[in-house]
Amino acid sequence: MGDYTRxxxxxxxxxxxxxxxxxxxxxxPLVAVAVAGIVAVARFDLPWGMDLALAMVIGQAFASLGLFGHEVLHGSVVRTPWLRNLAGQICLWPFAVGPRLWRRWHNVEHHGHTQEHGEDPDAMHTLEEFHARPALQYVYRIAPPVRAVLTLLALSVWFSLHSVQMLRRFLPEMPRRERPVVVAQFLLPVASWVALGAWMxxxxxxxxxxxxxxxxxxTVMSYIVTNHLLSPLTPVNDPLANSLSVTVPRWVDVLHFNFSHHTEHHVFPSLSSKYAPLVKRWCKTLWPDRYHEMPHWRALWLVCTTPRVYERPTALIDPVRQQVYPVLGHGLERLARPGERAAQPVPAGLTVHGEHAHGRPGRSGRRSAPPGAGIGALRDRGGWDPGQPGC
Structure with a gap:
């Protein structure tokens, strides 16, 4: 990180x-659009089709507010604490996430430990965790095409459910005097939306x-799941290895505050998103072989059609079908071209980007752990090599 920033x-x-x-x-304008849409639904007896269209507009206003709040709470807009927190609270009000929880969860833990197993609260599962969680085992018994559809549908509730998990996780770790504020920043938005329902x-x-x-x-999760979930787990915080930028139409970037430029954001978290395209140009010039970028729709398709369990830091696995999939920087980008299957899974025992799937060295000469050994064993046996490309 220091090398990149310097x-x-x-x-x-x-x-x-x-x-x-x-x-x-x-x-x-964002709050005005959201409020105007809510008032229109409440005051006018519109056909359900018009109400649905208004709901889509309100939803996009909520999403833009959330993405703008992410920028505000990084300090790139205002740095006066009370104004930053007030603006952030307004932006995240639809999601019932308070600024204090967000800064701890996202700014400190996620940015400080991006894709570091056991530390990043947004990182996905390992084989050890799969074997310890019956619910996760049930998910992977579902046929992959059905699981892909369910993954896409789950994006519509994922952020809200994950934020509640983060509240439960981090609240006990916060100073005792801060806990009532954190709880209030969650309960007040919830109470306001319940009251709105009782009124209308x-x-x-x-x-x-x-x-x-x-x-x-x-909308928000379609970005978040592509930001890191196709990337390797990394023992050091390397944004060019553990983050992905996606491409969207220019008008979408305007509406969503350049959130597509996610590698750039991890290099300079407190930089205004206004300048993310400039940082992107220099990253692609200076490190063309390390920088990862693909169309948003393709990255989302790959997230839905590959498993979210790490067999080792540089490979994902469907634990039920014993099929191994590469990650970014280790072969996934070459399998993500139009007209090709999302993952082209490799059965256990065959090579994945120069490495055998289980226990035998590939062309790279490195060894991976046997099924079920997981990240801990890989670290002990030297299977996690910080010097390999992308780590």
Whole structure:
């Protein structure tokens, strides 16, 4: 990380590292669209098709607010603590996530330990965890095409459910005096949305909040799952190895505050997203062989059609079918071209990007652990090589 930032700061203008306080004005149109849509659903007796269209608009406003709140809470807009927290609370109000929880979960833990097994709260499962979790074992008994559809549908609730898990995980670790504030920052939004439903009635509330929340969850999670879940687990925080940027139409980048530029964000978390395209150009110039990028739709398709269990840091596995899949930097990008199957799984015992799937050296000469040995055994036996490409 230090090598990247030092190199880039030599070529980037100094002024881009200052906050962009005028961007706080983005709150006005985003909140106005969301409120206007909710009022329209509540006040007018519209056909259900019109209500659904309004719900989609409200949902996109919620999603944009959430993505803007992510930028605000990194300090790239304003750095005055009370104003930063107030703006962040407003932005994340639809998701019932408070700024204190978000900064601990996302800014400290996720950014500090990206794709580090056991430390990153957003990293996915290992083989040890699979064997210890009956519910996860049940999921992988589902036929892969059905599991792919369910994964896509799960994006509509994933962020909300994960945020509740993060509240349960980090609340006991916070200073005692902060806990009431963290709980209040969760309960107040929940109470406001319940009160809204009691006032307008369940039928209107579905279109004013529930459907928009599903849309916002899906939009935000369609980025989050592609940010890192196709990448290797890494023993050091290397954004060019453990992060993926995706490409979307320019108007989508405007609406979503350049959240597609995720590798750039991990290199400079507190840099305004306004300058992410500039950082991208330099990353691709300086490290063309390490930088990972693909169309958003293709990355999302790969997330849905590959398993989320790490057989080792550089390979994913379907534990039930014993099929091994490469990750970014280790062969996945070559299997992600149009017209090809998402993963082209390799049966146990065959090579995956120069390595045998189980216990025998491939062309690289490295060994991987036998089935079920998992990350811990790999680290002990030297199977996790920080010097290999992408780590």
């Amino acid at each position: 190199t880039l700061k030599r070529v980037l203008p100094r002024h881009i590292f200052q906050p962009e306080p005028w961007r706080i004005l983005w709150l006005l 009635g369940f039928g209107d509330w579905v279109f004013a909040y529930l459907v928009p929340l599903l849309v916002a969850n899906f």
